[in-house]
Amino acid sequence: MTDTETAGAPPARTQAPEVVFKSVRAAYGRIEVLHGVDLTVPAGSVFALLGPNGAGKTTLLKVANGAIRPTAGSISIAGVDVRKDSPEAFARAGVCAIPEGRGVFPNLSVRENIRMWTYQGGVTRAEAEDRAFGQFPRLKERRRQLAGTLSGGEQQMLAISRALVGEPRLLLLDEISMGLAPLVVTELYELVGTVAAAGVTVVVVEQFVSTALRVATRAAIMLHGRVHRVGTPDEMADAALGAYLSG
Ligand SMILES: Nc1ncnc2c1ncn2[C@@H]1O[C@H](COP(=O)(O)OP(=O)(O)O)[C@@H](O)[C@H]1O
Numbered sequence: 001m002t003d004t005e006t007a008g009a010p011p012a013r014t015q016a017p018e019v020v021f022k023s024v025r026a027a028y029g030r031i032e033v034l035h036g037v038d039l040t041v042p043a044g045s046v047f048a049l050l051g052p053n054g055a056g057k058t059t060l061l062k063v064a065n066g067a068i069r070p071t072a073g074s075i076s077i078a079g080v081d082v083r084k085d086s087p088e089a090f091a092r093a094g095v096c097a098i099p100e101g102r103g104v105f106p107n108l109s110v111r112e113n114i115r116m117w118t119y120q121g122g123v124t125r126a127e128a129e130d131r132a133f134g135q136f137p138r139l140k141e142r143r144r145q146l147a148g149t150l151s152g153g154e155q156q157m158l159a160i161s162r163a164l165v166g167e168p169r170l171l172l173l174d175e176i177s178m179g180l181a182p183l184v185v186t187e188l189y190e191l192v193g194t195v196a197a198a199g200v201t202v203v204v205v206e207q208f209v210s211t212a213l214r215v216a217t218r219a220a221i222m223l224h225g226r227v228h229r230v231g232t233p234d235e236m237a238d239a240a241l242g243a244y245l246s247g
């Protein structure tokens with residue numbers, strides 16, 4: 001329990017939450033793909049979620065985002081059980097998910113994409129643009145361009161700008177580096193570090209193990225719908241290789 005909670009005040013928006021999954025099961029139709037996930041993501045950590053294709057990483061992020069309701073088990077964010085909450089409640093709790101692929105509207109301009117994120121309130125259009133363009137001047141140059149015509153890296157910058165505009169407390173990133181040049185990936189992960197330092201808990205799913213482990217403070221390997229190992233980034237570097245080979 002934190003000082004603010006003991007004082008009876010609501011926790012500050014910038015306070016990074018701990019996320020705890022307990023015996024979480026999830027299914028698509030009748031096919032169960034998470035078979036009892038136990039995982040604690042420490043408050044303020046950059047948590048790398050590793051594992052081969054089909055291990056259940058994206059599904060677990062969707063559970064953490066409220067997009068999929070688990071069939072059993074519990075998930076708590078900052079000590080609050082959110083399993084039965086609506087996706088909107090997750091958003092209000094400060095959960096922001098950047099989905100696999102490009103989380104942008106290709107037929108809207110850069111500027112219009114940024115404006116979409118202000119509809120939840122809390123931030124003006126001007127503030128939103130300041131934050132996104134301040135971090136990524138290249139987006140400002142291209143503000144009138146349709147998002148679908150940006151390069152892959154630029155689209156991903158735009159997608160990640162959402163994390164700057166919305167001031168999330170929990171940021172979930174699913175394979176943000178897919179298909180991008182290494183230099184762009186480095187740039188994106190520098191931003192992830194900056195966001196985390198501002199008091200955000202970050203979970204990154206990443207195929208590029210070494211990239212993810214460079215920014216991570218803690219890591220886990222998922223295999224076949226379960227958490228296989230948890231440890232420090234150093235401990236997980238070798239373990240991940242083994243898991244990928246056997247998985
Ligand atoms: N929409 C879906 N409908 C049915 N099965 C799905 C769906 N999405 C994922 N799956 C299955 O669930 C399992 C876990 O997938 P996923 O969470 O995407 O794994 P990862 O992100 O680790 O690659 C896989 O076997 C996958 O085929």
Ligand SMILES: [Mg+2]
Pocket residue numbers: 057058059100174
């Ligand atoms: Mg995935």
